[in-house]
Amino acid sequence: MDVNKSLVRRSITIWLILGIVLIYFQVIIGGITRLTGSGLSITKWEIVIGTLPPLSNDAWNEVFDLYKETPQYQKINEGMTMSSFKFIYFWEYLHRLWARSMGFVFIVPFxxxxxxxxxxxxxxxxxxxxxxxxxxxxxxxxxxxxxGLIERPWVNAYKLAIHLSLALVVLGYLLWVFLQYRYPREDIEARLPGLKYFLVAMGIQIFLGGIMSGAKASLVYPEWPDYGGSWLPAVLLERGVWNVDNFVNYDSSPFLAGLIQICHRSLAYILIISGIYILIKHKRLITSDRLWFIPGMLVTMLITQAVLGILVLYGSKSTVPVFLGIAHQVVAIAILLCTIIIYYFSDRSGRKVTASI
Structure with missing residues (x-):
């Protein structure tokens, strides 16, 4: 490879890796924004003007007055001090500024x-x-x-889950683009097909986690392994609860919280068992010598994720614990990316892949 081709390959590789890292941190910042209740602190969508934060006391009073008109302030945060408002404003501002910065980092090199x-x-x-x-x-x-700016003091749980899922689709797809560019493979049929279903299950699990977070379901059943002393959320067995209204107006009933919790927990158990099965069944799942540890790391992260989920439940007495909630999200993203890497480099025949990392 001559110098020019080497420069091109290295430049594009660094650019793609930087993009993956930036999106990863953006999702984490979004999680902090959500768990600190900061997401509704900026009530306008100003793509250009919103790049700068308030720079004077009058400007701060203006944005604070706008926040005071929201249901969140009127129903939950009435009497909030300017200092507390600046804290939640910071996280939402950082989340939006990071998004703008990513646009700059992507578009200019492109x-x-x-x-x-x-x-x-x-x-x-x-x-x-x-x-x-x-x-x-x-x-x-x-x-x-x-x-979350009309009636409900929080954002819609389903829209939160879609927003999170779309972000992770972008992240996963960009990782796939990077792998295809840096380590091209022609033998697509050789990949282990079961991993594709595992990856889909991971996506569903993250979507359920987004709904669970948006609906604050952990506050309804903050225990494990039972649900308020029962092995099944009692509300699910009540007559008349399986209706559209309980899915739409989920704040007025524990129905959705119970349903999402049991689905989220059950799928977690299935993923752990599946991960262990994959590791045992296919010890040489990845045929790249330097990535031999990845399947074992996946199982370790799955177990860690389950433990973190349990700790989040136990810590959700009045609010969801921010640190544990973020750790739960960080590991979830890592599991998703790890699964994508495993699937890309997997080979059911045990042959060496063309490119060894």
Whole structure:
């Protein structure tokens, strides 16, 4: 490989890795924003003007007055001090500023690489998909925020789950694009098909986790392994609860909290058992010598994730514990990315993949 090709490959590789890292941290910042109740502190969507925070006392009073008009302030945070408001404003501002920064980091190098002719047509199409999906995440983020500015003092749980899921789809897809670029493989049929279903189950689990977080379901049943002294949420056995209204107006009934909890917990058990089975059944699942430890790490993270989930439940007495909640989310993302890597490098025949990391 000559110097120019080496430079191109290295530049694009670094750029893609940087994008993956930035999105990972953006999702984490979003989790902190959610758990600290900061997501509704900025009531306007100003793409350009909103880049700068309030720079004077008058400006701070103006944005605080706008927040005072929200249901969250009137129903939950009435009497909040300016100092407390600045705290929640910081996290929402950082979340939005990080998104703007990611746009800059993605678009500027993309234009440079395109101008230099470094990007193939196939890569261009893949990157345009990333840009489109990233824009969709941002748009749905505002739709989610708007859902908490009308009547409910929190954002809609379903819209939160969709926003989170879309962000992780972008992250996972960008990782896949990176792997295809850096370690190309032609033998797609050789990959272990069961991992595809495991990956889908992981996606469903994260979506359920988003609903659980948005509906604050851990506050309804803050115990484990039972549900308020029963092995099944008692509310699910009541007559007349299985109706559309309890899915839509979930704040007025513990029905959705019970349903989501039992689904989220049950799928977690299935994922752990499946992960252990995959590890035992396919000891040489990854055929890259330097990634031999990844399947074992996946099982370790699955167990760690379950323990963190239990700790979150026990800690959810009046509010969801921020540190444990964020740790739970961080590990969930790591499991998702780890599964994608395993699937990409897996080979049911045990052959060596073309590119060894």
């Amino acid at each position: 234009l440079v690489f395109w101008k230099k002719g470094w990007l193939s047509k196939v890569m261009m199409r893949k990157l345009l998909v990333v840009f489109f999906m990233a824009g969709l995440v941002g748009l749905f983020g505002w739709i989610m925020v708007a859902s």
